[in-house]
Amino acid sequence: MSADDITTIEQDAAAALPALLARSYARYSNFTVAAAVIDEQGRAHLGVNVENAAYPSGTCAEQTAIGAMVTAGSRRIARVLIAAGSNAVVQPCGACRQRIAEFASDDCEIVSVQDGVATQRAPFWSLLPESFGPRDLG
Numbered sequence: 001m002s003a004d005d006i007t008t009i010e011q012d013a014a015a016a017l018p019a020l021l022a023r024s025y026a027r028y029s030n031f032t033v034a035a036a037v038i039d040e041q042g043r044a045h046l047g048v049n050v051e052n053a054a055y056p057s058g059t060c061a062e063q064t065a066i067g068a069m070v071t072a073g074s075r076r077i078a079r080v081l082i083a084a085g086s087n088a089v090v091q092p093c094g095a096c097r098q099r100i101a102e103f104a105s106d107d108c109e110i111v112s113v114q115d116g117v118a119t120q121r122a123p124f125w126s127l128l129p130e131s132f133g134p135r136d137l138g
């Protein structure tokens with residue numbers, strides 16, 4: 001996949017996130033989040049946060065999107081795009097950083113999306129240095 005290809009795929013996925021926010025089930029926090037995980041083949045996998053009356057049973061948007069990616073047969077993440085209904089820049093929570101680490105490529109980026117456009121990006125591994133991961137288990 002060329003750099004131009006991933007840029008186009010990322011722009012399309014970012015543009016899809018504002019509408020996806022309407023599917024978030026954020027009944028308790030009212031904090032809606034939508035995410036897109038782009039795999040190394042350039043396929044976008046979408047997710048929203050899904051809360052639960054038993055609060056800890058709720059899931060983050062990134063978690064939903066990673067599950068969709070694995071279900072679709074992919075194992076490597078090139079980009080994670082995140083949009084919040086508040087339109088604020090949102091970074092993945094600690095637990096989701098660990099979930100992303102399981103599948104992140106060496107050059108994986110976390111991309112914040114506002115109004116359907118990427119506004120901020122960070123190399124994923126700068127957000128989770130010195131992490132524990134699959135390599136530690138051999």
Ligand code: THU
Nearest residue numbers: 029031033049060061091092093
């Ligand atoms: N949330 C996400 O889905 N992703 C994040 O990166 C941060 C937080 C969700 C979890 C919960 O449903 C709501 O936002 C408030 O914490």
